[in-house]
Amino acid sequence: MKEFRVLIVDDELDFLETIVKRLKRRQVDATGIDSGIKALELLEKEHFDVVILDVRMPGLDGIETLKEMKKKRPLLEVIMLTGHASVESGVQGMQYGAFDYVMKPADINDLLEKIKAAHERKALHEEKVRETKMI
Amino acid sequence: MPNESRYTIHELYPYAASVLTAGLAIALCLSKEIIWAAVALVLAVTSFLAARRLTREIKKANEQKCHLDQQLIQSQKLAAIGELSSGIAHEINNPLAIIGQETEWMKQIMKGDGLQAPDAPDELRDSLREIVSQVDRCKEITHKLLDFARKKEPLIQGADVNKLIEDMARLVEKEASQKNIKLVRNYQKDLPRVQTDPPLLRQVVLNLLNNAAYAIGKDGDISISTRQSANNSVELVFSDTGSGIPKEHLDKIFDPFFTTKPPGKGTGLGLSISHSIIVKLGGRITVASEVGCGATFTIHLPVEASKGEV
Numbered sequence: 142m143k144e145f146r147v148l149i150v151d152d153e154l155d156f157l158e159t160i161v162k163r164l165k166r167r168q169v170d171a172t173g174i175d176s177g178i179k180a181l182e183l184l185e186k187e188h189f190d191v192v193i194l195d196v197r198m199p200g201l202d203g204i205e206t207l208k209e210m211k212k213k214r215p216l217l218e219v220i221m222l223t224g225h226a227s228v229e230s231g232v233q234g235m236q237y238g239a240f241d242y243v244m245k246p247a248d249i250n251d252l253l254e255k256i257k258a259a260h261e262r263k264a265l266h267e268e269k270v271r272e273t274k275m276i
Numbered sequence: 277m278p279n280e281s282r283y284t285i286h287e288l289y290p291y292a293a294s295v296l297t298a299g300l301a302i303a304l305c306l307s308k309e310i311i312w313a314a315v316a317l318v319l320a321v322t323s324f325l326a327a328r329r330l331t332r333e334i335k336k337a338n339e340q341k342c343h344l345d346q347q348l349i350q351s352q353k354l355a356a357i358g359e360l361s362s363g364i365a366h367e368i369n370n371p372l373a374i375i376g377q378e379t380e381w382m383k384q385i386m387k388g389d390g391l392q393a394p395d396a397p398d399e400l401r402d403s404l405r406e407i408v409s410q411v412d413r414c415k416e417i418t419h420k421l422l423d424f425a426r427k428k429e430p431l432i433q434g435a436d437v438n439k440l441i442e443d444m445a446r447l448v449e450k451e452a453s454q455k456n457i458k459l460v461r462n463y464q465k466d467l468p469r470v471q472t473d474p475p476l477l478r479q480v481v482l483n484l485l486n487n488a489a490y491a492i493g494k495d496g497d498i499s500i501s502t503r504q505s506a507n508n509s510v511e512l513v514f515s516d517t518g519s520g521i522p523k524e525h526l527d528k529i530f531d532p533f534f535t536t537k538p539p540g541k542g543t544g545l546g547l548s549i550s551h552s553i554i555v556k557l558g559g560r561i562t563v564a565s566e567v568g569c570g571a572t573f574t575i576h577l578p579v580e581a582s583k584g585e586v
Contacts, residue, residue: 228486231447235479242447265431
């Protein structure tokens with residue numbers, strides 16, 4: 142599979158560090174950041190393909206961050222991360238274009254599979270956009 | 277299709293008489309009964325003309341019927357649009373009325389030296405907060421409507437439907453268990469992978485599970501089952517032991533803005549969005565319910581991707 146970049150956004154630093162480390166060990170180009178605002182700033186400067194986004198964060202929460210991300214980068218695929226599963230936020234997340242949900246504590250294999258599927262979707266989407274531009 | 281083939285047989289019926297009399301004419305001719313043969317021939321010709329006239333009439337009537345059918349569909353569409361706009365008007369009018377009241381109240385507070393009153397800032401802040409929340413409500417409605425209207429082309433990917441449903445079930449399970457709602461799974465193990473748009477399907481599954489939990493309220497079961505069905509498709513069934521849906525609501529349940537929830541609790545777009553998603557994915561969604569016996573939503577999805585028309 143082609144190289145792609147993953148951004149993980151979570152205010153729980155322990156969780157963030159572990160997950161970045163574990164993904165890196167599996168040859169995933171992963172970057173961690175601890176707030177929604179910072180993530181949006183980083184997206185302005187750097188290119189990412191898939192974002193893993195915690196639903197519950199102080200400041201800009203996951204759903205708000207998701208909305209902003211989708212506005213700025215419509216092709217970006219976002220996987221929501223949730224500890225205290227709230228159905229309401231789940232419904233909202235899917236409505237605002239999240240790719241999938243992962244429950245904390247995330248199983249790394251499960252997460253990896255979802256990251257791959259999300260990346261595949263982004264590639265499909267980009268291909269489709271290219272095709273329409275050609276016509 | 278069956279209609280068409282029946283039509284062609286119908287078309288042939290009127291000619292039967294003329295074919296028979298023509299045959300009779302030939303037979304009489306051969307047996308030298310010339311006068312009777314001539315009579316039969318005349319009969320054959322007249323019945324042939326009558327038959328031709330008849331089939332033409334039938335064709336014309338059929339065309340008219342098609343035309344009327346189209347007109348009916350068109351007027352049904354118009355009625356749906358009418359209902360839709362009154363739905364929007366209703367949904368937007370409530371928040372507008374509240375915003376109006378709050379601004380009136382703010383004006384009242386600011387009259388004269390009312391701003392000097394000790395609780396004036398708090399009152400104003402309260403009113404502003406209410407206005408902001410009502411504007412948000414309007415925004416949500418318009419956003420959902422746009423989402424509904426936007427023709428998002430599905431992106432087709434392979435998906436393990438059991439896993440996809442299970443992920444959403446787990447999302448709902450915690451909140452459900454607090455209300456003593458049990459999730460009963462019945463997944464067919466060797467279900468084929470389905471070519472579909474996974475996030476869109478997740479949205480539908482989550483919506484159905486959420487509705488089921490809402491319909492139950494407290495104490496009950498949500499049963500989820502998957503199975504392969506005929507015509508290379510899969511069947512996803514979501515049943516609840518909730519209050520059920522009255523007969524007169526069953527026809528309208530997928531209509532935009534149809535809701536039985538109290539104002540502000542639901543926009544009535546969830547199921548209509550789900551319906552349009554499933555149609556886009558080339559499938560169909562149906563509902564069966566009786567008051568007091570819960571409700572069952574069934575989704576049929578093609579295993580291979582096929583584009584549905586909206």
